[in-house]
Amino acid sequence: TGVRLPNGLISSNTYSVSLWIKAEKLTQFTTTFFGARNDTNWVSLVPNGPSGGDTMVWSNGPRWYDAPTGMTIKTGEWTHLAYTVDNGTIIVYVNGEEKFTGNDFSNIFTTTNANFSLGVNYWDTPFQGLMDELRI
Numbered sequence: 001t002g003v004r005l006p007n008g009l010i011s012s013n014t015y016s017v018s019l020w021i022k023a024e025k026l027t028q029f030t031t032t033f034f035g036a037r038n039d040t041n042w043v044s045l046v047p048n049g050p051s052g053g054d055t056m057v058w059s060n061g062p063r064w065y066d067a068p069t070g071m072t073i074k075t076g077e078w079t080h081l082a083y084t085v086d087n088g089t090i091i092v093y094v095n096g097e098e099k100f101t102g103n104d105f106s107n108i109f110t111t112t113n114a115n116f117s118l119g120v121n122y123w124d125t126p127f128q129g130l131m132d133e134l135r136i
Helices: none
Strands: 003-004 012-024 033-038 039-047 058-061 063-070 077-086 091-094 097-102 117-118 128-135
Touching: 033 128, 058 091, 063 097
Parallel strands: none
Antiparallel strands: 003 117, 012 077, 012 128, 033 039, 033 117, 039 058, 058 063, 077 091, 091 097
């Protein structure tokens, strides 16, 4: 089961998200942090993503965007995940180590009423595990 966060937490193309997670199970596409302007413009921080099971930031907007870390986090242990977006540049960190840097990341949060949640999105299996210290 997930947690619904207040609308409009992010409404620009410059932001960061960080949290600690301890996954009990890794299910492909399951989100930890999810934000969506609508069902075709969204960003998801996934421990087991569509790019070979990589822990990654996955997004759809004007185009699909994968920001894979080149690794998959382990179950049963605390892991710090974070990403920053700065006007199209995205950097993804695992346990404080930069794992991905890319350009041309879509500006998803162009309104002040986007939806945000922890552990659940519109489509996929809810996250199973613990989360702590969310910072946006």
